[in-house]
Each structure stands twice: as structure tokens, then as C-alpha cells.
Amino acid sequence: MKQIYDQAAEAVSDIKDGATLMVGGFGLVGIPEQLILALADSGVKDLTVISNNCGIDDWGLGLLLNNRQIKKMIGSYVGENKEFERQVLSGELEVELTPQGTLAEKIRAGGAGIPAFFTPAGVGTPIAEGKETRTFNGKEYVLEEALTADFALVRAAKADRLGNLIYNKTAQNFNPMMAAAGKVTIAEAEEIVDAGKLDPATVHTPSIYVQRLIQAEQEKRIERLTTR
Numbered sequence: 001m002k003q004i005y006d007q008a009a010e011a012v013s014d015i016k017d018g019a020t021l022m023v024g025g026f027g028l029v030g031i032p033e034q035l036i037l038a039l040a041d042s043g044v045k046d047l048t049v050i051s052n053n054c055g056i057d058d059w060g061l062g063l064l065l066n067n068r069q070i071k072k073m074i075g076s077y078v079g080e081n082k083e084f085e086r087q088v089l090s091g092e093l094e095v096e097l098t099p100q101g102t103l104a105e106k107i108r109a110g111g112a113g114i115p116a117f118f119t120p121a122g123v124g125t126p127i128a129e130g131k132e133t134r135t136f137n138g139k140e141y142v143l144e145e146a147l148t149a150d151f152a153l154v155r156a157a158k159a160d161r162l163g164n165l166i167y168n169k170t171a172q173n174f175n176p177m178m179a180a181a182g183k184v185t186i187a188e189a190e191e192i193v194d195a196g197k198l199d200p201a202t203v204h205t206p207s208i209y210v211q212r213l214i215q216a217e218q219e220k221r222i223e224r225l226t227t228r
Helices: 033-042 062-066 082-090 100-112 175-181
Strands: 003-005 020-023 047-050 070-075 094-097 116-119 133-136 139-145 149-160 182-193 212-215
Touching (some): 020 175, 033 062, 033 149, 033 182, 100 116, 100 175, 149 175, 175 182
Parallel strands (some): 003 212, 020 047
Antiparallel strands (some): 116 139
């Protein structure tokens, strides 16, 4: 059985200044809301965060940006976050923008123990500067190194006490691959059930990748609401 925490603050208490984090989600979909809130309250700083984007100004990873807790952001999209844009343009935040598919594969490779791979994405652009390139079958490819992290924070719809995880629909975005690529994976689940209650055929992340669990309700904010 995996350790189940009552409070998000306890689950992230050993994340120290300078740590590298992977944080699941795409926009506001599938983000570990309560774990991020706990980090914002903890005051931990100089973080390197690997995530598709950085939330919005007042929610998700945007809260850490506002607190100046993030030193470097590795992602693929600036998104709807004006503070992210401001910090990038002012030089306050180091940013490594990566094509979205390449970012996903760098994380997946890290979890699979693959140190690097060749991809055509980014060839002939600033993305490829300083990186090895090779030609295969007449097409040029750039070498991309895998990503891992000290901690991976993911969100699941359901978990069992062993740490098996099921994600809801599009929350499968970056969560499964990040769960495999973190040295310590902390899963925030909306429901935790006893072992044996999950259909094995529906499990997206096997328990071997998960070290800690917390059950927490989600606000499930909408990034951009359009009404008639």
C-alpha cells in the first residue's frame, strides 16, 4: 500500500528550493490543483518546472509564477498567462520552449530509460542550435535528450491504495508519462478505493510509478468560458 496523505502540504513537504518538478495538465485540464496550492503556500523557490504551459494568472502554475517561485520553465506554450509573458520578456524567467510533441516524447523517453532520440521537429530553427543533427533516409533530424524530474505531480480521477491510477478523458494529456518520469511521483486523486476495486484493464498508470497519494476535491476551473 502506498502512503496516503491527509493534507497536500504534507505530501510536498520535502520539495526543497532548486528542485525539478514535472506537473501534469494541459491548460487547466488535469492539473494537480491542491498540490500546486500547497507548493504556493510552502514558499519553496528556484524551481525548474516541466509542464505543457504555466496555468493562468490566478490559478494553476500561475500562482507559483506570481510568487516568483519558478526559476526556469520548460514547456511548449505560453498560453493565457500574462504574467508568464511579462516575466519572459523582462528576463526574470528562464524559459525553454519545446515543440509539444517533442516535449511529450522527451518526458516519455525519460520514464522509459531512453536517454535521447532523433526527431525532425525543430530542424533548421533555433530549437536545433547547439544540438547534434543527423540524416536518415535523406531527411535531417535533431537529437533531443530525455527529461526526468525530482518530483512528478499528477492528477487522477481515481486511484486505489496500491497507487494504480485512472485519468478522466483528456486529463490523460501529460499525466501518464510524467508519472513514469519522476523520481518521486505524488498523485492527487479525486477518489481512492481499496485494492482490487479497479478494473485492471482501465488502469492508465501502474502502481510501480507512484510513491504517494492524496485524495482531494477539484475546483475544475474553466480556462476560457464563452457564453452566448
